[in-house]
Amino acid sequence: MPRLKIDACFSPYLYPVYADTESIVVVIDVFRATSAICVAFHYGAEKIIPVATVEEALQYKKQGMLAGAERDAIKLEGFDFGNSPYDYMGNHVKDKTIALTTTNGTQAIEAARNAYKVVIGSFLNIDVLCDWLIKQNCSILLLCSGWKNKFNMEDSLFAGAVTQQIIDKSADYRLGDGCLALKYLYQIGKERPTKFLNYSSHKERFAKLNLKKDIRYCLMPNSAPVVPILEGKFLVKAAL
Amino acid sequence: MPRLKIDACFSPYLYPVYADTESIVVVIDVFRATSAICVAFHYGAEKIIPVATVEEALQYKKQGMLAGAERDAIKLEGFDFGNSPYDYMGNHVKDKTIALTTTNGTQAIEAARNAYKVVIGSFLNIDVLCDWLIKQNCSILLLCSGWKNKFNMEDSLFAGAVTQQIIDKSADYRLGDGCLALKYLYQIGKERPTKFLNYSSHKERFAKLNLKKDIRYCLMPNSAPVVPILEGKFLVKAAL
Secondary structure, rough: OEEEEEOOOOOOOHHHHOOOOEEEEEEEOOOOOHHHHHHHOOOOEEEEOOOOOHHHHHHHOOOEEEEEEEOEEEEOOOOOOOOOOOOOOOOHHOEEEEEEEOOOOOHHHHHHOOEEEEEEEOHHHHHHHHHHHHHOOOEEEEOOOOOEEEOHHHHHHHHHHHHHHHHHOOEEEEHHHHHHHHHHHHHHOOHHHHHHHHHOHHHHHHHHHHOHHHHHOOOOOOOOOEEEEEEEEEEOOOOO | OOOOOEEOOOOOHHHHOOOOOEEEEEEEEEOHHHHHHHHHHHHOOOOEEEEOHHHHHHOOOOOOOOOEEEEOOOOOOOOOEOHHHHHHHHHHOOOOEEEEEOOOOHHHHHHHOOOOEEEOOHHHHHHHHHHHHHHOOOOEEEEEEEEEEEEOHHHHHHHHHHHHHHHHOOOOOEHHHHHHHHHHHHHHOOOOOHHHHHHHHHHHHHHHHHHHHHHHHHHOOOOOOOEEEOOOHHHHHHHH
């Protein structure tokens, strides 16, 4: 039996059940926090400070730092950014440290804070992420942020894509039941992911917000090839 | 948009996130607690008292009641039954009240105890269960017991089967993301469920226990057409 394991956890709330001392945790919030984080680093951000509450983000903002805050898919007033990847494209993030709080993604980072290693996953960095993970030679836990602690389709589809790519590239991993199920899900959804996700709950959540452009961008593989990793309270770019 | 909702919760641990005041909760532990419960009622048991701890089951046993207890797929010493459906086949359960504690299934019942209604699902009662659910005209939450609070394949496959059957029979339901994903999973697994489940974690868990006969039985649709429902501390047969 393969030495290493990949499993998936479908909610930050469920993380304590899956937590161990040796797995690398990949935090996933495809729409849109982890996509936005990848974009920020791709455009040269130096550090991101993920925080759980708006109050914490506001404290950093008051200290003169750039700060992003999103709740229920909407950018909060008084902040520099929401969680749209487009907010983080451009020279204005270069060499900057940014505080960030979001409805789901930064909550998942918070839940997994004490894991062996925590990295950030999205379609935008999928290939470099998978290569980096295989190089680490560790078990992997794919932590889907979901929506307010419930299972969601887009994070699960991405976790299935990661599972498929890793077992295609390495024979060292066995699959937990969560990843086994997501591998099947990905087989069904991979050809037309936008259409596949059309029936899922984000459609309803985002209906009035005109996020089509964001959604299309967040499903584009490898447009931000970086691996953000948690070091203490900061996310930074991992060496590739 | 359809009035009613079907969603799935993949772990008793996650139940508080999904709990509401109007959904009927279907507790699912295909291998093997909810299959065994259906069999006991099919063979004429009058009541089952699901309890969370071995100590509680032992108290009932000491009072002269029949009692079943299973942990880690093994029947505990000093009890009348484990959680094999075969333990509950025959005249010895007729008109009896049975106390029961299991690793996963009775924990899920415990978690959902205060739901609007709680019923028991397994492949053995799938058709009558779906018909009964549709007749109730309520939203539905499929609560998969999983394995020690982790997602498992067999409960998810069954939840996908229920989802498919209900939307085939009624247009009144919209799907939460969990059920949407499981519907796809069921489409892949339905033709050869035993083979489909062959790669999942129960294989490893049950490897030394020779449970092939149980597994085959637990995947036989409609062999115990009853709907066990929780009334106070007792499971009883619902009127069909």
